[in-house]
Amino acid sequence: MRKFALALMAALALIPALVFAHGNTKPQHGGIVQMSGETVFELVVKPASVELYVTEDDEPVAPSDATASLVVTKGGKETRVSLAAGPNNGFVAKAAVPKGASVGVVVKYKSGTKTFTTYTLK
Secondary structure, three states, rough: HHHHHHHHHHHHHHHHHHHOOOOOOOOOOOEEEEOOOOOOEEEEEEOOEEEEEEEEEOEEEEEEEEEEEEEEEOOOOEEEEEEEEEEOOEEEEEOOOOOOEEEEEEEEEEOOEEEEEEEEEO
């Protein structure tokens, strides 16, 4: 019984380390943060543009290593937006994203893998 209690205490002591091992989920650029697996997405919506910042295992994903796009859906109308290389290892597009829209984010890596997440803007 004592061995079990010691093992349980050791496992519980590791939980905080495991929680923080997945990446920083606080906005670094004033946007909305979503997480998918080990990938952290930060979407920054401005009146006439949108920016996306992606980190994988706490390392920024450079636009030279991947491509990014959005699928914006509002009122049954779907619009696809390709993002280009932007500042600070981000992706950017000149596009207005309306409030209340659903935004799907797709990042395709040069290795052929892809990751995605979705947002619903308020």
